[in-house]
Amino acid sequence: DDSEFESDIDRITIGIKGLDEMILGGVPQRSLMVVIGSAGTGKTTFGLQFLHHGLKQGEKAVFITLEQTREAILATAEERGWPFREYESEGYLAVVALDPVEMANSLSSLRGDISRLITEFEADRLVLDSVSLLEMMYDHPAKRRSEVFDFTRSLKEAGVTTMLTSEASEDNPYASRHGIVEYLTDAVFVLQYVRPSNFRETRLAVEIQKIRDANHSRETKPYEITADGISVYRQANIF
Amino acid sequence: DDSEFESDIDRITIGIKGLDEMILGGVPQRSLMVVIGSAGTGKTTFGLQFLHHGLKQGEKAVFITLEQTREAILATAEERGWPFREYESEGYLAVVALDPVEMANSLSSLRGDISRLITEFEADRLVLDSVSLLEMMYDHPAKRRSEVFDFTRSLKEAGVTTMLTSEASEDNPYASRHGIVEYLTDAVFVLQYVRPSNFRETRLAVEIQKIRDANHSRETKPYEITADGISVYRQANIF
Amino acid sequence: DDSEFESDIDRITIGIKGLDEMILGGVPQRSLMVVIGSAGTGKTTFGLQFLHHGLKQGEKAVFITLEQTREAILATAEERGWPFREYESEGYLAVVALDPVEMANSLSSLRGDISRLITEFEADRLVLDSVSLLEMMYDHPAKRRSEVFDFTRSLKEAGVTTMLTSEASEDNPYASRHGIVEYLTDAVFVLQYVRPSNFRETRLAVEIQKIRDANHSRETKPYEITADGISVYRQANIF
Amino acid sequence: DDSEFESDIDRITIGIKGLDEMILGGVPQRSLMVVIGSAGTGKTTFGLQFLHHGLKQGEKAVFITLEQTREAILATAEERGWPFREYESEGYLAVVALDPVEMANSLSSLRGDISRLITEFEADRLVLDSVSLLEMMYDHPAKRRSEVFDFTRSLKEAGVTTMLTSEASEDNPYASRHGIVEYLTDAVFVLQYVRPSNFRETRLAVEIQKIRDANHSRETKPYEITADGISVYRQANIF
Amino acid sequence: DDSEFESDIDRITIGIKGLDEMILGGVPQRSLMVVIGSAGTGKTTFGLQFLHHGLKQGEKAVFITLEQTREAILATAEERGWPFREYESEGYLAVVALDPVEMANSLSSLRGDISRLITEFEADRLVLDSVSLLEMMYDHPAKRRSEVFDFTRSLKEAGVTTMLTSEASEDNPYASRHGIVEYLTDAVFVLQYVRPSNFRETRLAVEIQKIRDANHSRETKPYEITADGISVYRQANIF
Amino acid sequence: DDSEFESDIDRITIGIKGLDEMILGGVPQRSLMVVIGSAGTGKTTFGLQFLHHGLKQGEKAVFITLEQTREAILATAEERGWPFREYESEGYLAVVALDPVEMANSLSSLRGDISRLITEFEADRLVLDSVSLLEMMYDHPAKRRSEVFDFTRSLKEAGVTTMLTSEASEDNPYASRHGIVEYLTDAVFVLQYVRPSNFRETRLAVEIQKIRDANHSRETKPYEITADGISVYRQANIF
Numbered sequence A, B, C, D, E, F: 001d002d003s004e005f006e007s008d009i010d011r012i013t014i015g016i017k018g019l020d021e022m023i024l025g026g027v028p029q030r031s032l033m034v035v036i037g038s039a040g041t042g043k044t045t046f047g048l049q050f051l052h053h054g055l056k057q058g059e060k061a062v063f064i065t066l067e068q069t070r071e072a073i074l075a076t077a078e079e080r081g082w083p084f085r086e087y088e089s090e091g092y093l094a095v096v097a098l099d100p101v102e103m104a105n106s107l108s109s110l111r112g113d114i115s116r117l118i119t120e121f122e123a124d125r126l127v128l129d130s131v132s133l134l135e136m137m138y139d140h141p142a143k144r145r146s147e148v149f150d151f152t153r154s155l156k157e158a159g160v161t162t163m164l165t166s167e168a169s170e171d172n173p174y175a176s177r178h179g180i181v182e183y184l185t186d187a188v189f190v191l192q193y194v195r196p197s198n199f200r201e202t203r204l205a206v207e208i209q210k211i212r213d214a215n216h217s218r219e220t221k222p223y224e225i226t227a228d229g230i231s232v233y234r235q236a237n238i239f
C-alpha cells in the first residue's frame, strides 16, 4: 500500500538524479542529514548540488566550509555550471569559510551566530563541509561529542534543512570518522569506493543507510561524478 | 515438554509480530532489556512499538529520548499511526527529552528523579533512547561503567519493564558500543545490517541473543521497517 | 594407561551432564575455575548449576553476584527447579549481592571479609558472578591486575572450590575480557556462540581449555540451556 | 560530451608519462596535492619528477626535504639525469633541508618564512617531502591537525602548485599515516605495493583517488621506477 | 655438512621427547629461553619437565612461580611422578613463590637477591613462571621494558640456563604478550592451540621459532600433555 | 638499458650470496640501511655477515649491540667461522655493548661519542643491533621519533655505511615495530616467516623493499640460516 506517501510531514528532494528516486518517501523538511564518505567520494559536490537544487527553486541557502576557501567553493560550483556567484549577489546564497581551529575554540558563541545567520537570512538549506574537521579539533572524546551534540541540536532548532558532510571511518565505510553524527542525524547517505579484487577500476557506490520517518531503497547503486555533478545509476549494479 | 510455560514469573509481549513468537517463554515482567543496532536499524521504532503495544492494553508508558526532541518523537509515532499525543493528553504517556550532557553531569540526582517519575506515574513500560549517548558523555571508562551500572540498577528497582536502545560496536554487531549494557540487562535483541558480497541490497536481520529465565529461538530472521513499524519474517531466511 | 585416575588429589564433579564426562581426570578440589563467555552464553546458569550439584550432595555454598539482585538469583534458580530459598533457610547457602563499584573501592578489606565468610560458613563451593564487572571498575590496568591477583589468591587460600564467571574478549572468544583470569585460574571453560555463515541459527559450544593436573577432552561440543539448566551433547558435533 | 575540457581554470601536467593521461581534465594550477605511499614506493622520485617537469618548461621550483640532506636530494636528481645543481646555480631551484623537530616547534613563524620564500622566489612548484615527518613530531592529535591545517592553508595562500608526500597508514594503503592530508588537499595520488598471494614478485600500482574539479581515470595501473624516474603503464594491468 | 655439531659451545637438552630431536644443534648452556603460549598450553609443565630433566642428571634447579603457591607446584610435579619434594629436601631444588606485585615494586633489589640465590645455590637450571605476570604489574611500557631488560640481563650474568614462560599475545600466537621477551632471549619455543574450522577437536602444536647459534627444525609438530608430561610427535602432522 | 650501472655513486656489496645479486645497482656507499624482521629471522646474523664481508676486504667495522653481551656476539661470529676476535685484536673491529636504558637517557651526548668513535676508528661499516630496543625505551612517540631522527642523521653525517636491525611490527611484516626507521633509511630489507596454511614447515623469505638510487629485484626469495650464515636462494620460490 502507499500509506507512506500520505504523511503530514513536508518532504523535500535532494536534487540528485537517481538518488531522489531511491528516497521513496522523501526527506522530511528541516531534517538534519549527513553524507559520509572518504576523500574524493563527492561529499562537497553532493552538498553543492543539494543547495543548487534548492536555489533553482527560489530557496535560500548557506554553505559553510571548514576545508576550502570561499573562492574555491564558488569556482567549483561555477565549474559545474551552477551560478553561485549570481545567487550570492542576488542575496539568495551565503558562502562562509570558517577556520575549524577557531570554530572549535568558540563553538558555543558561534552556535548562536550561526543560528542568527540562518534565521535572519531565512535560509532553507544549509551545508556544513565537513563536520569531521570540526570534530578533529577536540582532543577529548567526551568534549568532542558534547560539542557536536549541542551544535547539531542548535542546527535543528534553527529550522533549516541541513546537510553535514563527514569523513568515513578508516575501517568501516558505513561509519563516520568519529562515529557520532550518524546517530544524531535524521538521514545518512553513505558514499564509498568499491575496489575489485583484480585491482582494475575503482567504482563509486551509494547507499541510503537511514532516513527517519521515510521509506527508502536499501540497494547499493553506482554513481559517477561528472562536470554536471553527481548522477546515481538506479538501473545498474556495482558487480 | 512445556515446562518453561509453567513458570511463576509474569511474562509480557514486546508487540513486534514474528519476534514475539521467537520469544518462546515470554519476557519476564519488570525486565531490563536492550536493543542493540547501528544507525537506522530501527531501535527507536522498536522502542516506540514496545510502548504502543503496552498503551493499547491500557498500560502506562514513559519514553526518554536523549537524541531527538519531544516533538520529533511524537511526530514519528503518529506517522506510524500510533496516537502518542492522545495518550499523552489522557495521562497514559510521558515523552521526556533530556540533554545527555546535563544528564551525564547530574546522573546521581537524576536517578532519583527518574525513579520518582516512574513510581508516581505508575509507568509499566519505559524506553531510554539511547543509553550510548549517555555513556559517550563520560571520558573515563571506569566512571562510565559505574554510572551506567548504578543507573540500570535504579531502573530495575523502580519496578518498570524497561527497553534501552544502544548503538552497536563498530567492529562487532553483537556487542554494544561500550560493551557493558548487554551484561547488565536481562534480555538482548540484536538488530543488524547484512550486506551481501555482491553489493546489491542490504537486509535487516534480528537475533535474540539472551533472555534471562526464558526459552527463545536462536535463529536470525529478516525484518522490515514499514509505515506500520517493525515486522519480523519468521518463515523467511536472510540467504 | 590409567595413571591419571590414581592421583592423590581429591576430585569433584561440576554437575553438568556431558561436561563432567569431558573432564576425564576430574577437577581437583579447592580449584579456582573460570567460565568465560559473552552475554547470554549461560555463565550464571553454569554457576548456579555448579552450586546446586554440591548442595544436593549436602555441601555448603556461597553465590556472590555483582550483576543481579539476590532476589533475581533466587528466582532464576527456582525457575530451574533448584530450591535455593530452602537451602538458604536451612543454612546451606548464602546468596550475596555486592555493588561492584563499592567492591572495587574496598577490595582489600573485602578480601578479608569474604575469606572470613567462607571459613565461618564452611563453604565448599563458591561462585563469583562476574569477575569482569569487578575488573571493569578499575581504570589503571596494573592496579586492576594486582587487585585481581590478590583477590584470586585470597580465594585460593580460603580453601573453597571456586567458579568465577568472566565476560569474553570482544575479539577472541577464548580470552577473558581483561585477559588475566585465565592465567590465574586452575581450570578454564569457554562458552561461545557459533554463528553459521548463512545466518540461520546460532549454536552454543563449549570447550575445556585448561584443567591444571587433569586430563580432559579437547573437543568442542554443542550445549543447550533449558528449563533444567545446561546440558552438553557429547555425541553431537557443531557442524 | 567534453564539457570538462572547457573549464576556465588553468591546468598543469605532473610530468609522469601515463599518469598525466589518466588525469583527464588536468590538475588545476595552484592546487595542493598529496602523493601517499609506504617506504620505497617512489614518493620522493614523484616529487622530483614533478619539479623537473616544471623546471624544463622554465618554471621556478622549491624542494623542501625533512628526511634527507640537500646533497642527497641533488645527487638523486642527477642520478636520474635531471640537472638540479644547474637549476639551482641559475636561480630556478631552491632545495631546502629542514629539521622536522625544529620545524614542528616553530611552525607558525616558519609558515611566514616559507610563504615569503615562495613569493620572493616566485616559485611555481613546491614539494614538501614528507608531511608525515612533520606530523609525527606532535604528540597531541588535535594540535597536530590544527598545525597541519594552518600549514596547508598558508601553502595554498602562497599561490604555488604544491605536492606533499605522505607515508601511508599501516593498515590502509588508501589513507595517509595520520589520516588528515587527504582531506585538506585538492588531489590525492596513491602509490602502493601489490603483493601476490604466491609470494613471488611485488608490483607497484598507482591510483588517482581524487582531483577536485577534474575528471580522471579511476583505474589502478602498474608503474615502475627506473633510472629515468617513474613511468606508469596505462595499457597494462596489475593482474 | 655437519659443521654445526662441531661447535665449541656446550649444549644441553631440554628433556622433552621429540622436541630435543627438533633442536638439531642443541641449546647452548647458560642460554636464556622463553616458552610462549596461551593459558593451558603447557608452559608450567614444560618448565617443570625442563628442571626434572636436569635434576635426574644430578643438576641443581630453582623454580620461581609468580602464579601459584609452592604447594601447588610441588603437587603438580608429584602428580607427574617427578619427586620434587625429595629433590628439595636433598638440597637439589628450591621452589620459590613470589608475589608479582611486590616483585615489580622491588625488582632492582630482587635482581641482586635472585642472582645471589642462583650463585650460592649453584643452580644449573632456572624457571620463572611467568614473566608476563611480572610485566603486567607495570603501567608504563618503557618502564616495563627497561625493568624486564635489566632483569633478563641479570639472569644471564648469573650464569644459569634459564627458561622463562610467557603468555602469548591475544592476536598473534607467535608473539609474547608484551612483545619484548622474544627479542631478549636466545631461544623461543611457541606452544599454540590449533582449532580446525569444523569446530571438532583442538590440537596442541609446537614450533621452535629461534635458537641463537643452533640449527633446528622449522616444522610445526603436534604434542600432548599427559600424566607423564609433554611429548612431541615428530612423525605426525597437525593436519 | 644499463644506465643504472653508469652512476657516479660508489656502490658496495652486502656479502650475502643471492641477495647481492638481487641488488642490481648496488647499495650506495655511506647508505643507512635497515633490516626488518621478527625474532629469529636472522637480523643479527645479517649484520655480522655484512661486517665480516667488509672486514675480509680490509675494511674497518663497528658492531654496537643493545641486546647481547660483547662476548655473545664474538662467540656467535666465531661459531660461523668469522674470526671476530682476531679482527678486534688487530684493530679492525670494535664490538660495543650498550645498555639501551642508559643509551635512551643520554642519547644526545652518546650521538657525539658514537660519531667520534666512528671517525677516529675510521669505520667503514657499522651495525646497530637493534634500533627497536632503543626506540622502546621512550614513552612518548614524538620524543622517540625526534630522538631516532637525530640519531640516524648523526650516523649519516659520520660518513659510515650503516646497517640497523629492527623488529617487525606485530601486524605487518613489512613495517618496523615503531614504523619510523623504514622512512629514514636509504635501504630496507624485509625478513619474514612464511607459514603454510597446513601448519607444516615455516619458511624464511627476504624482500628488498627499497634502495634509494638503485635498481633492485622486487622478488620475494627463500633463504636459510646455516652454520655459515645467511644464503638467499635466487632460483627457488617460496611456494
Ligand SMILES: Nc1ncnc2c1ncn2[C@@H]1O[C@H](COP(=O)(O)OP(=O)(O)O)[C@@H](O)[C@H]1O
Residues within 6 Å of the ligand: A004, A025, A209, A210, A211, A212, A213, A214, A215, A216, B037, B038, B039, B040, B041, B042, B043, B044, B045, B046, B225, B226, B227, B228
Ligand atoms: N514509513 C516508513 N517506511 C519504511 N521504512 C521506514 C519508514 N519510517 C522509517 N523507516 C525506516 O526506519 C529507519 C529508522 O528507524 P529508527 O527506528 O529511527 O532507527 P534507529 O533508531 O535505529 O536509528 C529509517 O532509516 C527507515 O529505513
Ligand SMILES: Nc1ncnc2c1ncn2[C@@H]1O[C@H](COP(=O)(O)OP(=O)(O)O)[C@@H](O)[C@H]1O
Residues within 6 Å of the ligand: B004, B025, B209, B210, B211, B212, B213, B214, B215, B216, C037, C038, C039, C040, C041, C042, C043, C044, C045, C046, C225, C226, C227, C228
Ligand atoms: N527456561 C529456559 N529455557 C531455555 N533457555 C533458557 C531458559 N532460561 C534461560 N535460558 C537461556 O539462558 C540464557 C541466559 O543464561 P545466563 O546463565 O543468564 O547467561 P549469562 O550469565 O552468560 O548471561 C538466556 O539468554 C536463555 O537463552
Ligand SMILES: Nc1ncnc2c1ncn2[C@@H]1O[C@H](COP(=O)(O)OP(=O)(O)O)[C@@H](O)[C@H]1O
Residues within 6 Å of the ligand: C004, C025, C209, C210, C211, C212, C213, C214, C215, C216, E037, E038, E039, E040, E041, E042, E043, E044, E045, E046, E225, E226, E227, E228
Ligand atoms: N594428567 C594429565 N593428563 C592429561 N593432561 C593433563 C594432565 N595434567 C595436565 N594436563 C593438561 O595440561 C594443561 C595444563 O598445563 P600447564 O603446564 O599448567 O599449562 P600452562 O602453564 O600453559 O597454563 C591442562 O590444561 C591439561 O590440559
Ligand SMILES: Nc1ncnc2c1ncn2[C@@H]1O[C@H](COP(=O)(O)OP(=O)(O)O)[C@@H](O)[C@H]1O
Residues within 6 Å of the ligand: A037, A038, A039, A040, A041, A042, A043, A044, A045, A046, A225, A226, A227, A228, D004, D025, D209, D210, D211, D212, D213, D214, D215, D216
Ligand atoms: N568535472 C569533473 N568530471 C569528472 N569528475 C569530477 C569532475 N569534478 C570533480 N570530479 C570528481 O569529484 C571528486 C571530488 O569531489 P568532491 O565533492 O570534492 O569530493 P569530497 O568532498 O568527498 O572530497 C574528484 O576527485 C573527481 O573524481
Ligand SMILES: Nc1ncnc2c1ncn2[C@@H]1O[C@H](COP(=O)(O)OP(=O)(O)O)[C@@H](O)[C@H]1O
Residues within 6 Å of the ligand: E004, E025, E209, E210, E211, E212, E213, E214, E215, E216, F037, F038, F039, F040, F041, F042, F043, F044, F045, F046, F225, F226, F227, F228
Ligand atoms: N648453526 C646454525 N645452523 C642453522 N641455523 C642457525 C645456526 N645458527 C643460528 N641459526 C638460526 O639463526 C637464528 C638466529 O639468527 P639471529 O641472527 O640471531 O636472528 P635475530 O637477530 O633476527 O633474532 C636462529 O633462531 C636459528 O634458527
Ligand SMILES: Nc1ncnc2c1ncn2[C@@H]1O[C@H](COP(=O)(O)OP(=O)(O)O)[C@@H](O)[C@H]1O
Residues within 6 Å of the ligand: D037, D038, D039, D040, D041, D042, D043, D044, D045, D046, D225, D226, D227, D228, F004, F025, F209, F210, F211, F212, F213, F214, F215, F216
Ligand atoms: N635507478 C633506479 N633504477 C630502478 N629503480 C630505482 C632506481 N632508483 C630508485 N629506484 C627505486 O625507487 C625507490 C625509491 O624511490 P623513492 O622516491 O626514494 O621512494 P620513497 O620516497 O617513496 O621512499 C627505490 O627503493 C628503488 O626501488
Ligand SMILES: [Mg+2]
Residues within 6 Å of the ligand: A043, A044, A045, A067, A129
Ligand atoms: Mg570535500
Ligand SMILES: [Mg+2]
Residues within 6 Å of the ligand: B043, B044, B045, B067, B129
Ligand atoms: Mg534512533
Ligand SMILES: [Mg+2]
Residues within 6 Å of the ligand: C043, C044, C045, C067, C129
Ligand atoms: Mg550472567
Ligand SMILES: [Mg+2]
Residues within 6 Å of the ligand: D043, D044, D045, D067, D129
Ligand atoms: Mg622518500
Ligand SMILES: [Mg+2]
Residues within 6 Å of the ligand: E043, E044, E045, E067, E129
Ligand atoms: Mg602455567
Ligand SMILES: [Mg+2]
Residues within 6 Å of the ligand: F043, F044, F045, F067, F129
Ligand atoms: Mg638479534
